[in-house]
Amino acid sequence: MALLKRKFDAVIVGGGGSGLRAALQLSEAGLKCAVLSKVFPTRSHTVAAQGGIGASLGNMGEDNWLWHMYDTVKGSDYLGDQDAIEFMCRMAPQVVYELEHFGMPFDRNEDGTIYQRPFGGHSQNFGERPVQRSCCAADRTGHAMLHTLYQCNIRAQTQFFVEWMALDLILDQEGHVLGVTALEMETGDVIILQARATLFATGGAGRVYAASTNAFINTGDGLGMAARAGIPLEDMEFWQFHPTGVAGAGVLITEGVRGEGGYLLNKNGERFMERYAPTMKDLASRDVVARAVATEIKEGRGAGKDGDYILLKLDHLGPEVIEKRLPGIREIAKKFANVDPVTDPIPVVPTCHYQMGGIPTNYHGQVVVPKGENPETPVAGFYAAGECACCSIHGANRLGTNSLTDLLVFGKAAGDHMVQFLKENTNHKDLPKNAGEHTLARLARLENQKNGENVYTVATDMRKTMQAHCGVFRFPELLVDGVKKIREIAGRAKHTEIKDKSKVFNTARIEALELDNLIEVAVATLVSAEARKESRGAHDRADYHKRDDANWMKHTLYYNAVNRISYKPVHLKPLSVETFEPKARVY
Amino acid sequence: MTEMNRLRWNCRRGMLELDLVLTGFLDKHYPKLTGSQVKVFKELLDYPDTDLWDMIMARTEPADNTMKTVLQLIRAS
Ligand SMILES: Cc1cc2nc3c(=O)[nH]c(=O)nc-3n(C[C@H](O)[C@H](O)[C@H](O)COP(=O)(O)OP(=O)(O)OC[C@H]3O[C@@H](n4cnc5c(N)ncnc54)[C@H](O)[C@@H]3O)c2cc1C
Numbered sequence: 316m317a318l319l320k321r322k323f324d325a326v327i328v329g330g331g332g333s334g335l336r337a338a339l340q341l342s343e344a345g346l347k348c349a350v351l352s353k354v355f356p357t358r359s360h361t362v363a364a365q366g367g368i369g370a371s372l373g374n375m376g377e378d379n380w381l382w383h384m385y386d387t388v389k390g391s392d393y394l395g396d397q398d399a400i401e402f403m404c405r406m407a408p409q410v411v412y413e414l415e416h417f418g419m420p421f422d423r424n425e426d427g428t429i430y431q432r433p434f435g436g437h438s439q440n441f442g443e444r445p446v447q448r449s450c451c452a453a454d455r456t457g458h459a460m461l462h463t464l465y466q467c468n469i470r471a472q473t474q475f476f477v478e479w480m481a482l483d484l485i486l487d488q489e490g491h492v493l494g495v496t497a498l499e500m501e502t503g504d505v506i507i508l509q510a511r512a513t514l515f516a517t518g519g520a521g522r523v524y525a526a527s528t529n530a531f532i533n534t535g536d537g538l539g540m541a542a543r544a545g546i547p548l549e550d551m552e553f554w555q556f557h558p559t560g561v562a563g564a565g566v567l568i569t570e571g572v573r574g575e576g577g578y579l580l581n582k583n584g585e586r587f588m589e590r591y592a593p594t595m596k597d598l599a600s601r602d603v604v605a606r607a608v609a610t611e612i613k614e615g616r617g618a619g620k621d622g623d624y625i626l627l628k629l630d631h632l633g634p635e636v637i638e639k640r641l642p643g644i645r646e647i648a649k650k651f652a653n654v655d656p657v658t659d660p661i662p663v664v665p666t667c668h669y670q671m672g673g674i675p676t677n678y679h680g681q682v683v684v685p686k687g688e689n690p691e692t693p694v695a696g697f698y699a700a701g702e703c704a705c706c707s708i709h710g711a712n713r714l715g716t717n718s719l720t721d722l723l724v725f726g727k728a729a730g731d732h733m734v735q736f737l738k739e740n741t742n743h744k745d746l747p748k749n750a751g752e753h754t755l756a757r758l759a760r761l762e763n764q765k766n767g768e769n770v771y772t773v774a775t776d777m778r779k780t781m782q783a784h785c786g787v788f789r790f791p792e793l794l795v796d797g798v799k800k801i802r803e804i805a806g807r808a809k810h811t812e813i814k815d816k817s818k819v820f821n822t823a824r825i826e827a828l829e830l831d832n833l834i835e836v837a838v839a840t841l842v843s844a845e846a847r848k849e850s851r852g853a854h855d856r857a858d859y860h861k862r863d864d865a866n867w868m869k870h871t872l873y874y875n876a877v878n879r880i881s882y883k884p885v886h887l888k889p890l891s892v893e894t895f896e897p898k899a900r901v902y
Numbered sequence: 903m904t905e906m907n908r909l910r911w912n913c914r915r916g917m918l919e920l921d922l923v924l925t926g927f928l929d930k931h932y933p934k935l936t937g938s939q940v941k942v943f944k945e946l947l948d949y950p951d952t953d954l955w956d957m958i959m960a961r962t963e964p965a966d967n968t969m970k971t972v973l974q975l976i977r978a979s
Pocket of ligand 1: 328329330331332333334351352353354355356359360361362363364365366367368369456457479480481482516517518519528529530532536537567668669700701702703715716717718719720722
């Protein structure tokens with residue numbers, strides 16, 4: 316059966332910060348650009364970002380891009396590619412000023428310049444003292460950014476396909492990417508969106524974990540589609556855990572609570588952070604606090620009847636401070652934890668927050684894969700940006716506020732490179748005869764499945780397995796066992812069954828298709844984590860306690876389709892400055 | 903069924919807080935809403951995430967009485 320086709324110069328899957336920034340470059344260049352999004356673009360997960368955008372504007376004190384670069388390289392635990400990091404830190408001020416000109420309502424200083432907030436991990440003069448580098452719009456930075464970019468795109472006549480879900484990548488014999496198949500939720504129809512260049516900006520896959528701060532839509536669709544098309548996923552063992560997500564719900568309790576004087580207690584009422592970080596205590600960096608919390612729980616000092624959470628105490632601050640300095644926290648605690656923090660502590664656990672790995676790209680946003688001698692051969696016509704891409708800026712650990720910077724810088728860079736590529740490749744290549752067949756076969760399988768398993772059951776087992784076997788701490792036996800378990804679950808995911816076969820807005824079908832993507836991410840994460848025999852950044856192994864630069868300063872590439880791991884070197888050479896040589900990462 | 907499916911998808915938001923609250927509301931309270939309340943609920947879903955969240959957290963209060971009632975129910979779910 317031939318599918319209906321629609322042709323564009325460029326197709327962008329994802330209408331979050333990175334997708335919208337890229338689309339703007341293309342539409343403003345006069346190209347016909349389509350943006351697909353599962354939800355209305357301004358409801359993309361970028362809306363949740365509050366902390367701000369990191370850029371060395373130097374509005375609050377001296378700052379420069381080289382210091383920002385140093386912090387990012389160090390934060391990445393030396394797994395970040397230094398050419399890409401230099402590129403990002405140099406471009407950051409420019410993309411922030413552009414956003415200002417697009418109409419972004421940044422907070423201001425009295426002299427009219429953009430106000431900048433302090434944020435963990437950002438420093439002056441190579442780690443000497445903290446610097447205020449985060450540009451924000453009250454606690455609505457992500458929201459303001461999405462609205463600003465969306466309006467610009469409307470003006471530039473970007474064509475939006477809202478409530479459309481891309482299902483599979485289309486490649487030809489030569490491995491060139493020619494577009495995607497996509498499902499229109501409103502009708503249930505599947506069509507081909509043909510393009511001369513395709514960008515994935517589908518965001519993260521945080522929903523692979525049981526405890527996650529991510530919205531339900533973050534199901535790693537771009538990663539799933541890439542993996543099914545034979546493209547490897549890079550550094551998937553690295554996930555950032557936020558130390559304080561509400562136990563059971565995942566909702567984030569901001570670092571600000573500890574900034575204002577809240578602190579963590581174990582079941583004995585002990586302020587345990589004093590043992591782990593005597594100077595910084597509860598304000599130590601995210602990964603340090605997350606590990607401490609996980610250790611307390613693991614060693615039997617967790618609170619609650621199952622001993623599976625830690626307590627965040629803030630009643631000593633008094634109701635006025637809580638209301639005034641921490642707006643919303645009281646409501647969040649009441650709503651999601653059933654406690655009033657004015658009198659009782661909030662139960663929290665380390666919660667999956669950000670995916671450092673993703674689809675391998677270079678700093679132009681081109682998707683790159685090993686071919687022959689070259690570990691980074693561009694896939695013609697294929698780009699990725701934002702949280703779904705691994706560029707690799709964040710390496711083994713992301714600094715707060717660097718993700719929004721990443722979206723703007725690499726969204727724009729990818730858009731620019733696509734414009735160039737489209738100039739050089741003026742004709743649509745012919746679609747292969749079997750284009751879309753793979754998608755139709757997947758849908759037919761789901762439609763006709765008998766005696767299959769419920770999607771929710773399989774997804775829950777996947778999330779529990781990820782949480783138990785590949786969380787904050789990684790133990791050798793648990794990893795080995797986890798790989799076995801997740802493969803079994805991946806097998807079960809091939810036989811999911813849905814009862815509702817209706818066409819219009821069939822959420823059951825959508826969730827089954829999302830599970831197909833999540834499971835690719837889960838398998839890649841566990842296999843890559845089991846294989847990496849060192850501790851680096853967010854990957855902390857009980858049996859290999861130290862970073863091992865001699866053997867492991869390299870990026871993981873996992874090929875889901877053939878279950879094979881390979882590695883590629885980290886780019887230690889920046890574009891114009893000296894390499895930042897690996898040092899121990901102490902704060 | 904179709905209507906319910908569409909609403910369920912529209913309760914998928916960019917913020918986890920809203921995902922949790924709205925999905926809970928849909929299962930618990932939505933089936934009992936009156937016609938005018940249903941209409942207002944759909945209007946609420948058209949608000950930007952941050953504005954809707956502010957209303958649910960009672961940081962801002964709409965003028966419309968039906969909307970107030972629906973928000974009460976959302977808060978209670
Ligand atoms: C609570 C929270 C707070 C955060 N705060 C900050 C912060 O202060 N600073 C910072 O730098 N970072 C922050 N982050 C991280 C940052 O928000 C994200 O990494 C970033 O917003 C991701 O943007 P994106 O453009 O890659 O994807 P998203 O904004 O997630 O957008 C993905 C888009 O892809 C679409 N999509 C996905 N799959 C498909 C498909 N199959 N078909 C069609 N469309 C699809 C979606 O509809 C959506 O439009 C925070 C994260 C969380 C969870």
